Amino acid sequence: MRVAMASVAARRAGRANEDFTGAVPSAAVLVDGAGIPGGESTCRHGVAWYAGRLGAGLLSLLSPVRDRGLARLLAEAIEQVTDEHRETCDVEDPISPSAAVAMLRLSGGRVEYLVLGDAFLVLDRVDGTPLVVSDLREVVISESYRPALEAAAEGEYLRILRDLRAHRNRPGGFWVAKDDPHAADEAITGSCPIAELTGAVLLSNGASRIVDRFGLADWPEVMAVLASSGPAEIIRRVRRAEERDAVAADDATIAYCTELGEP
Template sequence: MYVETASLPGDPERPNEDWAATAVPASGLGGVLVVLDGVTPPSVDVGCVHPVPWYTASLGGALTELSASRRDLTLAEVLAAAIRRTANSHSESCDLSHIRTPQATVVLARWDADVVEHLVLSDSVLLLESPDGRVRAIRDDRLDLVPPEVLCSHAATDRLRNAEGGFFTAAADPAVAARAVTGVTPRSAVRAVAALTDGAARWAELFGEGDWADCVGVLREEGARGLLDRVRALELRDARAGGVRRWKLHDDATAVYAEL
């Protein structure tokens, strides 16, 4: 197995709120991939004394450990357990009922000799490449369905956050794990996997430089950092692309590419 990871902050003056990890079990017969994109709050009033990077590191560490050690749990069960563990670690010091309590998007992939399992929650993306080069994008498109005019209002967006008819992120409620997009693919049908936070997925989704198969091709030929460098160049070249759905010139961007 070959794995490459790269991550760049959207602003060098602010901490990177993305988080990524891979793990190879001692048996060497499989692996785990975890990518989180922390949700930046509009203000410091989120009812929590911990910053978003603390949350993504805490949740990401729990997800990595549980995904690798608890093969008896589905990835949805892993996510629920990791959210519960993280919530318990700061429930006495923080108001976890706050709508903007630290939260994140989630991508999980886990594979062994027989299958590749996946889980996606919110707007990061997982790419599965087949031996013949076809690429399937696993996405949770519920945030895409929110009208742009609603996204411009924090209050309106908050009414849809982790709510029926809205969109879902990993925050403090383990029940959100049941809302994730999950599935299983035969291991023989997958030769590579890639996970991208939305800052890295801009190459295809925002700038339209190619389809997902082209994106995997860039990862294979130029590496994860090569893809992120391309995104940064595109962002500087066209600061207006994306309209109201583009919140900032640069976003935290993370890419993980694994050849199985």
């Protein structure tokens, strides 16, 4: 498998890129970290640290393992990174770091996939109809808070955002990687034969804006741009749309997988 990656930070003052992506010969991982201002009081390490440690942990577990499902591996990685900082940080606080996750693995002639949270995974099928894997639960709940967030002053904004984050990892809410490994059980998973695919792409929600926020392209068009110009071109178009519409930039990350075949 060949993987082309691009990741561009939002260039927010004092904030590192909170996305992570990486690959091993038979798997790719994307982690989209999440946090809010003031989160430093709950975790001294920060969102970028959490996303990086979770992503690195997933890659180390994926490298030698083929007999355990992706959800089980994600649960192990969540537990590992939580154990690394539970003695120094308030890992259970609603505003402590969390992340959306997308994973892809080649095994036994099939592509296995997992999505938890608002990341995207798109499988480019031979028949030209991409299979789009996403979890809309966070998007649906977030939309109900959007008017209040847009109208709120700074102090009230943080309170409302805390209320939104309190829906994480509970029935009726939405599910992300955070401190509870059981959240992995809520991930969207599946598989399909490698022979049915020409490629696949993992995107953070800062990159998927090209389709779901700005409507600059549909998924077949995105796959065509990736094939001709690579992931950096997708992010360039997103940044241009953010500037045009005065939309705050987000970290944008893409892992584009081609030549699907097991090593």
